[in-house]
Amino acid sequence: DTAVSQTPKYLVTQMGNDKSIKCEQNLGHDTMYWYKQDSKKFLKIMFSYNNKELIINETVPNRFSPKSPDKAHLNLHINSLELGDSAVYFCASSQPASFKQSPLHFGNGTRLTVT
Amino acid sequence: AQSVSQHNHHVILSEAASLELGCNYSYGGTVNLFWYVQYPGQHLQLLLKYFSGDPLVKGIKGFEAEFIKSKFSFNLRKPSVQWSDTAEYFCAVNARNAGNMLTFGGGTRLMVKP
Numbered sequence: 771d772t773a774v775s776q777t778p779k780y781l782v783t784q785m786g787n788d789k790s791i792k793c794e795q796n797l798g799h800d801t802m803y804w805y806k807q808d809s810k811k812f813l814k815i816m817f818s819y820n821n822k823e824l825i826i827n828e829t830v831p832n833r834f835s836p837k838s839p840d841k842a843h844l845n846l847h848i849n850s851l852e853l854g855d856s857a858v859y860f861c862a863s864s865q866p867a868s869f870k871q872s873p874l875h876f877g878n879g880t881r882l883t884v885t
Numbered sequence: 886a887q888s889v890s891q892h893n894h895h896v897i898l899s900e901a902a903s904l905e906l907g908c909n910y911s912y913g914g915t916v917n918l919f920w921y922v923q924y925p926g927q928h929l930q931l932l933l934k935y936f937s938g939d940p941l942v943k944g945i946k947g948f949e950a951e952f953i954k955s956k957f958s959f960n961l962r963k964p965s966v967q968w969s970d971t972a973e974y975f976c977a978v979n980a981r982n983a984g985n986m987l988t989f990g991g992g993t994r995l996m997v998k999p
Contacts (some may be wrong), residue, residue, distance in 0.1 A: 789933040813989040826986055
């Protein structure tokens with residue numbers, strides 16, 4: 771059973787297009803995240819949702835819009851794709867328990883290539 | 886704002902060599918500390934975590950890490966590496982009053998030669 775699943779695994783598209791990445795977790799976690807990993811492997815948080823509500827929105831262009839229809843899903847929609855958006859996008863989830871945050875469980879990543 | 890530094894960007898070792906990867910963070914308050922591993926082509930997996938108690942934490946696959954509060958460090962160690970330990974290693978910190986935001990270090994790429 772895949773705990774955090776993302777689709778698609780690979781996404782190749784042209785500049786200017788709009789694309790979506792889906793994420794689902796079956797761990798019963800309340801909190802979900804999107805992380806971006808650039809070509810140098812640097813991981814940076816983009817968004818965090820807790821129980822369908824946005825709680826963290828780092829400095830991310832407005833072209834990126836997360837949507838959480840329920841607490842098990844957090845999709846990422848990207849408008850007007852740019853070359854610099856090429857990266858691996860990881861979805862993750864966790865079950866916060868007061869301050870002792872539970873570890874993140876990551877999906878397998880979506881490798882986005884913008885040409 | 887919290888930040889995490891991993892000073893070794895690339896490490897190359899022979900099998901059976903000992904490993905120590907450095908991790909320093911900058912935050913004056915109470916923190917949770919993590920090490921994640923990313924094997925080639927795979928997602929990140931938790932190696933070990935520190936919340937409180939014994940500062941020497943043991944994780945999976947023979948890894949351990951020591952939290953030294955005075956040095957703001959959480960170095961990862963393994964006494965004898967294997968070829969299968971070849972991966973990218975990420976230190977991460979979650980600090981009180983930072984919500985659920987986990988800040989990752991830049992990663993250390995470990996290559997173990999057979």
